Amino acid sequence: MKEKLIEAVLLGLALTAILSLFVITAFILQAGLPLLISYGPWRFLTGLTWAPTEGEFGILPMLVGSLWVTVGALLFGVPLGLAVAIFAAEYAPSWAAVAMRPAIQLLAGIPSVIYGFIGLKILVPLIRDNLGGPGLSVLAGSLVLAVMILPNVIAISEDAIRAVPQTYRDGALALGATHWQTIWRVVLPAARSGIVAAIVLSMGRAVGETMAVIMLVGNSLRLPISPLDPATTLTSNIGLEMGYASGAHRQALFATGIVLFVLIMALNSLASLFRRRPASA
Amino acid sequence: MDRPKFEIRDLSYYYGSNRALHRVSLEIPANAITVLFGPAGGGKTTLLRLLNRLNDLVPGTRLEGRILLDGKDIYSPDVDVPALRRRVGMVFALPLPLPMSILENVTYGPRLSGLKNSKRLLEIAEKALRGAALWDEVRDRLHEPALSLSGGQQQRLCLARVLALEPEVILLDEPTSGLDPISTAKVEESLKALKKNYTIVIVPHSVQQAARLADVAAFLLMGELVEYGPGPRLFTRPQDKRTEDYITGRFG
Numbered sequence: 424m425k426e427k428l429i430e431a432v433l434l435g436l437a438l439t440a441i442l443s444l445f446v447i448t449a450f451i452l453q454a455g456l457p458l459l460i461s462y463g464p465w466r467f468l469t470g471l472t473w474a475p476t477e478g479e480f481g482i483l484p485m486l487v488g489s490l491w492v493t494v495g496a497l498l499f500g501v502p503l504g505l506a507v508a509i510f511a512a513e514y515a516p517s518w519a520a521v522a523m524r525p526a527i528q529l530l531a532g533i534p535s536v537i538y539g540f541i542g543l544k545i546l547v548p549l550i551r552d553n554l555g556g557p558g559l560s561v562l563a564g565s566l567v568l569a570v571m572i573l574p575n576v577i578a579i580s581e582d583a584i585r586a587v588p589q590t591y592r593d594g595a596l597a598l599g600a601t602h603w604q605t606i607w608r609v610v611l612p613a614a615r616s617g618i619v620a621a622i623v624l625s626m627g628r629a630v631g632e633t634m635a636v637i638m639l640v641g642n643s644l645r646l647p648i649s650p651l652d653p654a655t656t657l658t659s660n661i662g663l664e665m666g667y668a669s670g671a672h673r674q675a676l677f678a679t680g681i682v683l684f685v686l687i688m689a690l691n692s693l694a695s696l697f698r699r700r701p702a703s704a
Numbered sequence: 705m706d707r708p709k710f711e712i713r714d715l716s717y718y719y720g721s722n723r724a725l726h727r728v729s730l731e732i733p734a735n736a737i738t739v740l741f742g743p744a745g746g747g748k749t750t751l752l753r754l755l756n757r758l759n760d761l762v763p764g765t766r767l768e769g770r771i772l773l774d775g776k777d778i779y780s781p782d783v784d785v786p787a788l789r790r791r792v793g794m795v796f797a798l799p800l801p802l803p804m805s806i807l808e809n810v811t812y813g814p815r816l817s818g819l820k821n822s823k824r825l826l827e828i829a830e831k832a833l834r835g836a837a838l839w840d841e842v843r844d845r846l847h848e849p850a851l852s853l854s855g856g857q858q859q860r861l862c863l864a865r866v867l868a869l870e871p872e873v874i875l876l877d878e879p880t881s882g883l884d885p886i887s888t889a890k891v892e893e894s895l896k897a898l899k900k901n902y903t904i905v906i907v908p909h910s911v912q913q914a915a916r917l918a919d920v921a922a923f924l925l926m927g928e929l930v931e932y933g934p935g936p937r938l939f940t941r942p943q944d945k946r947t948e949d950y951i952t953g954r955f956g
Contacts, residue, residue, distance in 0.1 A: 517763045590796060590798060594800045594802075596789060597756065597789055597794035597796075597866070598793070598812060598865065599789045599790035599816060600786065600816050602761070608816075
């Protein structure tokens with residue numbers, strides 16, 4: 424009897440969590456879809472001008488900004504994170520691997536506004552003085568995002584590397600492969616699906632990050648061409664303008680939210696697709 | 705007989721605080737089959753893996769004593785470990801072909817060490833596959849995936865892969881545990897033919913196999929070497945009561 428009660432309560436709570444997903448989805452769609460339809464989805468996605476007061480809602484500069492910042496973050500973050508994961512799983516003595524874990528998890532616990540602040544105080548002047556441009560740029564955003572996605576990249580790819588059966592390593596080593604040859608030619612290919620999942624999930628994180636990006640990318644509505652150009656991303660634009668937007672402007676921001684939502688949903692499904700596939704090697 | 709290929713002197717080995725081998729001293733003769741047998745957990749596989757330093761990457765282990773290969777300590781700091789492993793090849797319990805063609809599997813080791821000449825690689829492959837008694841079965845399908853072979857063929861492929869390295873010693877850890885009796889017989893025949901040119905150390909998967917193959921047999925129990933000697937003598941007239949109990953099936 425008591426058992427049944429607990430079961431029912433847990434079921435209720437679980438449903439509430441899932442329900443919130445549906446509520447959010449419905450809410451964003453209801454608030455954003457009308458404008459997306461009346462303005463035209465294609466015009467919305469490919470328009471170069473975002474001028475809410477004139478009724479122009481083209482988000483291409485932000486789409487490109489998000490893309491740039493994300494690709495940049497992956498370019499810096501993935502090799503670094505993968506290197507850490509390989510070191511932790513294959514080379515580090517066990518005490519070092521044990522010590523690294525909480526340190527890396529702590530990295531994930533730092534509030535994004537702090538990342539933004541550090542980037543603003545250190546990275547932005549450094550870029551401005553050494554590479555030119557305003558400093559507030561795609562590059563600054565990418566570098567800070569790279570650090571922010573590190574915990575994700577490291578944790579997931581380290582798990583994937585550790586999950587490769589020891590017999591694979593033995594097989595390669597016994598054929599005279601060096602430790603590095605074993606890692607490069609046997610372990611990493613076998614861990615491939617997990618590593619790809621790590622990258623895709625990090626991509627979702629980078630696309631979705633808002634606060635640090637607002638502080639670093641310069642929030643220019645022009646189409647960014649060079650990594651040193653300032654830019655706006657989908658998220659930073661919503662974050663900056665939602666406070667005072669009304670009417671069609673507000674709807675356009677929600678429509679931006681729909682685009683973001685679809686993008687991240689797609690990335691997450693892609694990641695789980697890769698994760699579910701068993702290691703093949 | 706010449707000087708032994710391997711001399712194991714007073715070898716103890718620990719996984720953390722757990723002692724896997726205790727003061728084992730043993731000589732492994734060249735051009736013969738040495739069998740390491742005994743109940744599970746006796747340290748056979750550990751001993752085998754120490755002979756080509758495959759346990760180097762296992763964290764928290766400790767080794768005391770010495771292992772000499774042709775009179776040289778394989779654990780001395782100036783040893784080139786990958787080169788050692790090419791001299792001392794190993795075949796595992798589970799055949800583990802790489803997901804590539806039969807030919808690529810056999811030539812994997814030589815290619816790792818930088819050999820690219822495809823004609824030479826083919827020669828090596830043929831010789832290795834003949835040595836593993838697999839050539840006649842696969843000569844027409846070298847480019848098919850290795851995973852399309854039967855279990856017994858896969859295990860002989862793994863043997864061929866080791867032979868392609870032209871090692872001096874071949875270590876085998878229960879190489880026939882997953883095989884049917886006919887495939888097992890084929891692998892055993894290959895081994896008997898190979899001992900002319902190689903030193904073979906095997907952990908067999910049964911006492912019967914141990915008795916069939918052993919030129920020299922060593923009985924390991926709980927990390928200790930109980931006795932060792934010429935196979936025919938050890939299996940007919942064991943000197944230690946524990947060995948006798950084990951081979952007559954009273955325990956283990």
